[in-house]
Amino acid sequence: MRITRRHLAAAGALALATLPTIAPITARAESADEAAVRKAIDDLSKAMLAADKAKLEALVADQLSYGHSAGRLETKKEFVDVIAGKKTIYKSITLNEPTVSVVGNNAIARHVFVVETETDGKPSQAKVGVMQVWVKDGGNWKLLARQAFRTS
Template sequence: MPETRAVAAAVEALRKATVEGDGAVLRRLFTDEVSFGHSNGKIDRKADLLATLDGKVAFRSIVQSDQVIEVVGANAVVRHVFDGERLRPDGGVNVNHLTVLQVWVKQGGDWRLLARHASTLAA
């Protein structure tokens, strides 16, 4: 159970850093090889994610629910529902209702995101 709590803390840190545009935290949470799949099929790598999120408030809010974490050795699989309000450059807001799968790996004693994939959920 301690590892499950540590993974949950890393997932929460990622959510918070994404909302706040905290690039320093995001750099620590992403593996160098991170593969970040969006619900529209786009895949971002670490540099892409940091260029999009670092220092920017891209989301007004993110709420994650129905989270399930399974730790398998030095790996963890996380599934949750993601409800977010993403700010558009024109000042509008896009609402996201997604199901998300994340794969975390333990590196140097810390849990870091290796992969993420999102799919749109029907309203």
């Protein structure tokens, strides 16, 4: 059989037409650890909104380094005390553009943190980029480090 340009064009059109059905099959599925880290991130947001001291303490590592976009750092005790003591009250938390990458017993999570808070009776809003480092500790994922940064 002689192959003509018409045959090549038809083959190309057929290949392009099947791409949408092939792409989902080849997309990488989320691992169990990635799903567990996403759940831990969600649980942390819920604990912050509820000012739940026990859940906050369970979700963060003892060695926590919690960095704010203005450069202020908090330890685990400081982080938990500010939220559980309602020095800062979280009214809403939205995490946009989330990504999670797991490497062994560590995970790097990134998102845009959009928040409404109240501190000393004064409402405020913020939108910052965040990078978090999570560590698997005894089968549970715990926040080890967090650094926020101003976005453009």
